[in-house]
Amino acid sequence: xxHEEHVVIERFERGWLVFGIGMIVVFVVLIAYTMANFGGxxxxxxxxxxxxxxxxEGEFANPRIEQIGNEYVAYVQAFAFGYLPAxxxxxxxxxxxxxxxxxxxxxxxxxxxxxxxxxxxxxxxARVSHTFRKAGEYQIIxxxxxxxxxxxxxxxxxxxx
Amino acid sequence: xxxxxxxxxxxxxxxxxxxxxxxxxxLGFAALLLGTFxxxxxxxxxxxxDLYPYLKPLIQSYYQGLSLHGVLNxxxxxxxMAQALLVYFPARELxxxxxxxxAWVSWWMAxxxxxxxxxxxxxxxxxxxxxxxxxxxxxxAFYVGAAIFVLSSWVSAYLVLQMWLRFKRENPGKITxxxxxxxxxxxxxxxxxxxxxxxxxxxxxxxxxxxxxxxxDPLLMRTLFWYTGHPIVYFWLLPAYxxxxxxxxxxxxxxxxxxxxxxLAFLLFLLFSIPVGFHHQFADPGIAPGxxxxxTVLTMMVAVxxxxxxxxxxxxxxxxxxxxxxKGLLGxxxxxxxxxxxxxxxxxGLIAFIPGGAGGIVNASFTLNQAVHNTTWIPGHxxxxxxxxxxxxxxxxxxxxxxxxxxxxxxxxxxxxxxMWLWFIGMFIMTFTLHWMGFLWGIPRRAHIAESPAAMEAYxxxxxxxxxxxxxxxxxxxxxxxFFYVIFATALQARRDFSEHxxxxxxxxxxxxxxxxxxxxTERVGFWFGVAVVLILVAYGPxxxxxxxxxxxxxxxxxx
Numbered sequence: 001x002x003h004e005e006h007v008v009i010e011r012f013e014r015g016w017l018v019f020g021i022g023m024i025v026v027f028v029v030l031i032a033y034t035m036a037n038f039g040g041x042x043x044x045x046x047x048x049x050x051x052x053x054x055x056x057e058g059e060f061a062n063p064r065i066e067q068i069g070n071e072y073v074a075y076v077q078a079f080a081f082g083y084l085p086a087x088x089x090x091x092x093x094x095x096x097x098x099x100x101x102x103x104x105x106x107x108x109x110x111x112x113x114x115x116x117x118x119x120x121x122x123x124x125x126a127r128v129s130h131t132f133r134k135a136g137e138y139q140i141i142x143x144x145x146x147x148x149x150x151x152x153x154x155x156x157x158x159x160x161x
Numbered sequence: 162x163x164x165x166x167x168x169x170x171x172x173x174x175x176x177x178x179x180x181x182x183x184x185x186x187x188l189g190f191a192a193l194l195l196g197t198f199x200x201x202x203x204x205x206x207x208x209x210x211d212l213y214p215y216l217k218p219l220i221q222s223y224y225q226g227l228s229l230h231g232v233l234n235x236x237x238x239x240x241x242m243a244q245a246l247l248v249y250f251p252a253r254e255l256x257x258x259x260x261x262x263x264a265w266v267s268w269w270m271a272x273x274x275x276x277x278x279x280x281x282x283x284x285x286x287x288x289x290x291x292x293x294x295x296x297x298x299x300x301x302a303f304y305v306g307a308a309i310f311v312l313s314s315w316v317s318a319y320l321v322l323q324m325w326l327r328f329k330r331e332n333p334g335k336i337t338x339x340x341x342x343x344x345x346x347x348x349x350x351x352x353x354x355x356x357x358x359x360x361x362x363x364x365x366x367x368x369x370x371x372x373x374x375x376x377x378d379p380l381l382m383r384t385l386f387w388y389t390g391h392p393i394v395y396f397w398l399l400p401a402y403x404x405x406x407x408x409x410x411x412x413x414x415x416x417x418x419x420x421x422x423x424x425l426a427f428l429l430f431l432l433f434s435i436p437v438g439f440h441h442q443f444a445d446p447g448i449a450p451g452x453x454x455x456x457t458v459l460t461m462m463v464a465v466x467x468x469x470x471x472x473x474x475x476x477x478x479x480x481x482x483x484x485x486x487x488k489g490l491l492g493x494x495x496x497x498x499x500x501x502x503x504x505x506x507x508x509x510g511l512i513a514f515i516p517g518g519a520g521g522i523v524n525a526s527f528t529l530n531q532a533v534h535n536t537t538w539i540p541g542h543x544x545x546x547x548x549x550x551x552x553x554x555x556x557x558x559x560x561x562x563x564x565x566x567x568x569x570x571x572x573x574x575x576x577x578x579x580x581m582w583l584w585f586i587g588m589f590i591m592t593f594t595l596h597w598m599g600f601l602w603g604i605p606r607r608a609h610i611a612e613s614p615a616a617m618e619a620y621x622x623x624x625x626x627x628x629x630x631x632x633x634x635x636x637x638x639x640x641x642x643x644f645f646y647v648i649f650a651t652a653l654q655a656r657r658d659f660s661e662h663x664x665x666x667x668x669x670x671x672x673x674x675x676x677x678x679x680x681x682x683t684e685r686v687g688f689w690f691g692v693a694v695v696l697i698l699v700a701y702g703p704x705x706x707x708x709x710x711x712x713x714x715x716x717x718x719x720x721x
Contacts, residue, residue, distance in 0.1 A: 006671075009418065013472050020468040024461045027526060031457055034528040035450065041531055045446030048713045080720050105718055106294050106379060108535050112603045115531040119444040121379050122296060123713040126446035139619055143535035143605035145290055147297070147720025148222060151605075151613040 040129040041115035046099065051122035054103035065090065072096040078107035078120040081149030083140060088157040090132065097129040108143030111157065119144060132159040179566045181264050182249040183652075186559065186566075188272060189241030190648055193552075196233030197641050199226040204591060204634030207537065207598070208627045211611035221285040223609035224721050229282055231291030235547060237275055237310065239397040242555045244271065244317040246400045246562075247348065250407075251321055251341040253665050255328055259320040267320070270313030278306025288721040290607060292390070293366070295382040298717025301370035308362045311355060318348035336674045336684055339420050340407050340667065346427040347399040349690055350392060353697065354435050357388030369717060376714030380447045384708060387438035388701065395434040395463075397547050399427070401554035405474055405507055408558070411668035412504050413497055415481025418473050420670035421680040426466035426473070428683045432693050433463040436700030443530045452704055453527055459700060460525040467518055474511065480671070502577040506557025509585040510550035513592075517545030520596065537604045541595030549588045553581065559648060565665065568657035572650040580643035587636035594629040 035042070054060045054077060063084035065074040076098055077084040090096050100109045102122045109118040111130070118126045132138070142153035173180045202212055206223060213223050220226050244267060252259050280302055281287035287303035325345045328337060337345070365377045365385075410417045417423065439456035442448055482493025498504050520542040523529050533539065560577050564570055571577060598604040602623045610616040620627075674680035683689070 009476055013422075013469075013476075016472050017465075017468065021465065024464060027522065028458055028461055031527050031529070032454070035454065038528065039450070042450055042528070043444050043446050044450065045448070048447070048711075050713075051715055105296050105720060108605065110535070110603055110605070115528075117444050117531045117534045118446070119442070119535075121383070121445060121447065122715050123378065124380055124446040141603060141605050141619070143603075143608075144294070145224065145297075145607045147718075148224065149720075150224075151608040151610050151616045154615055154619050 038115070040095075041117075043118045043126045043128050046125045046127045048123055049101065049125060051101070051103050054101055059099065060101055060103075065096075070094060074098045076100045076109065078102050078109055078142065078153075080104050080107075080147050081142070081153040083109075083153070083155040086155060090157065090159055092132050092135050092159050092161060095129055095131045097127060099125055099127050101125045105146050106144050107146050107153070108141065110141045110143050112139045112141060114138065117143070132157075135159045135161045176258075177261050178249060178252050178259055178264065181261070181268060182245050183563070183566045184268055185241050185245035185271075186563070187652060188268070188275075189238045189245065189555075190559070190645070192233045192237040192241065192275065194645050196230050196238065197645075199230040200234075200641075201634035201638040202226055203230060204630045204637070206609060206611045207595070207604075208629075208631035208634070209611050209617055209624075210631055211609075213609075213612070222288060222721060223612065224290065224607075225282070225285045225288040227607060228288045228290050232278070232282060232307075235291055235397075236307070239393075239547065239551065240310070240314055241271060243347070243351075243396060243400050244268075244314060246555075246558065247344040247403065248317050248320050250403065250665065251324060251338075251344040254338050254340040254667065255324055257324045257327060259324060263316055264320055267313045267316035270309055270316065274306045274308070274310030274313060276306070278303050278310060280306075285721070292386060294386075295366070295369075295377045295379045296715045296717050297721075298370060298719060301367065304362050304366045304370050308359070308367065311358060311362075314351065314355065318352050321345055321348050336680055339423060339670070339674070340403060342424055342683075343399070343403045343406070343427050345686065346431050347396070347403070349686070350399075350431045350434050350693070351396045353690075353693060354389050354392030354396065357385040357438075358390075358393075361385035361389075374714070376716045378708065378712040378714055380445065381708045381712060383442060383445065384438070384448070384705065387441040388435070389438075390441060391438045391460075392434040394543070394546065395430050397551045399430060401507075401510070401551045402426075402470060404554050404558050405470070405511065406477075407668055408666055409474070409504065409507050409668070410477040410481055411666040412501065412507075412561075413478055413481035414485045415477055415483075415668070417668045417670040418476040418480060419672040420674045421672060421677045421683070422469060422473055423670075424674065424680055424683040426469045428689055429466035429469075430463070431689060432696060433459055433466075435693065436696050437463060437525075438701075440525050440527070440530070443527055444534045448704060450527075452700075455700060457525060457527045459696075461522075464518070464522065464525075471515075471518075477668075478508075500578065502574055502581055503557040503560045505578060506553040506560070506581045509581060510553035510557075513545045513549035513553075513585065513588065517542060517550065517592075520545065533599055535606055536599030537595040537606050538599030540606050541592045541599060544588060544595070545592045549585065549592070553584060556581065556584070556644060561666070563648070563651050565663075567652065568659045569651055569654050570656065570658055571647070572654065573647055576643050577647045580640050580647065583636055583640035584644065587633045587640055590629055591633035591637065594626050594633065598623045598626050 059075045060077050063075050063077045065088045072090050100118055100120050102120045107120040109120050114130050116128050116130050138157050140155040281300035287299035289297045289299045321344050368374045369377050406423045437456050437460040439453045440460045479493045482496040485496040487493030487496030604620050
């Protein structure tokens, strides 16, 4: 390789790295933008609790979805191997806030066709919210291995007009 | 018999480290053989075909098979390959013999740890998958065996450190040769990275499994696991990069374009491999979004050395292709020695790494990750990286390294060549399918769906794609049978011929490190190690401090 080729290669490499790092900057800016504007679907921890008492004490002893004004609030137990309440119903275009925890091992709480995707960890209460814009049935899927019945751990939320 | 085989004494005369390397390599391939057997069963499961009932009573469940697959392939095989290659290559580059007593200690530790952990795995007492998330609690032997196995890697790290220090002492002011530099950085990175796993297992999971402590904090366990769990992928990847930078150009008939840039890429891996683990915990409650964003940015930074690598390798391969008479814009690609199975394996692996890296950017993007977290997209992603590039780099290396170590010529090179094509095609079909199923339909990873009518009903929209999983599983099974036949038939034959394969094909560099300011800067290893520690303290310190001082212990359970 002669000197001239060497210079050409170095120029190409600078160009490639400038392009690559430029793309990374664009990605980071877009991530920050989505965080600021669509942050509701990011799981946030609201409190730490004793998982052995989830079934007997506090909000999660009474798993439910309730309407408060124009919005819904749901207290969901993800347990081996199912969810409580077993089925939820909401009206479309209303904000739904889910509080999710586990009385036993780790689980997933993913609602198909939405950005709701929570790692449910015993001892932690996670909060996420979502507004369903389309009526229909949405499956809730456990996507963390939790034991032999893991694949059966599917529930649903029905969104009505 | 007219042929008088050379005795083993002759075979390893003067180079006892060859025997050690061979033992590491073959132990790794034995683990891979068993672990890989379960791979197609996983593929069939995601095609709705459940073969696990036929394995009873040997294997109790899909999750036991999946645990064996993950532990043997991703933890055992990969570590043994690093211990084989990245102790031997620097030793031969420097012309030193590693401390052989310690080297054998590392092999025996790996073997004993592996056997101790294998017992509960094979008895279905540790079906906790390779992430072993608390509060699922395995038998204590699983954690003890895993700890001994992982600690054997520290011995390998020490061997390389020892050889490097000897080089610096005997050659003051000289720049470390490239392979030794890369190996040293790899082991230093791994030492820092493995601390999370070691603390998790030694201080929490082992006492917990013995019943000495009542519970462990699942969030803290996850955090310690992923502190190690992301850099572990660079621990797997960097041996493949060492081969791609320092051996592939020579095998392809060319030279490495730039030695100093290769050093810089590795140095960046030392800095940015570790403080990124929260990108596996984007969906976790209990870690503030601000910290997750910091780890997002640092994860993006670790793409930079891979971008540099892509350029340098492509340029080096172009150099090789043109040296072989390739003309025109793309003619050099055709001119590369595609018929050499060792070169083919790496070229195909590197091609797979391009979509693999792009998918990695998606996973690393905090908010985008919500769409793919814990879906089949994730195993789709890492099978492009570790099961295609990393594994194929090792496979391709074994095709010349086993003959080099033993003097036994490669058996059936044509079969070796064909196995690499089939492996690549099978992996491409499988990973593409898994990406699609995870992203479009949210199919969960690690789920025994073929056994569950509810799941098959829920995921019926992806039925057409499921067929592709079965196809890929069959292709990969055939590829694996061919590959393992070549490897074991080569290693177990009696014929030895020392007329070839005497030297390791290290490539020459065009841009050399001597007098290069960049190379001199990267040579300050101690300083950069300190910078890496500071970055980790900044990115992890406050969160870990808070978790350690505010634990929420949970009792263990066995639900399999």
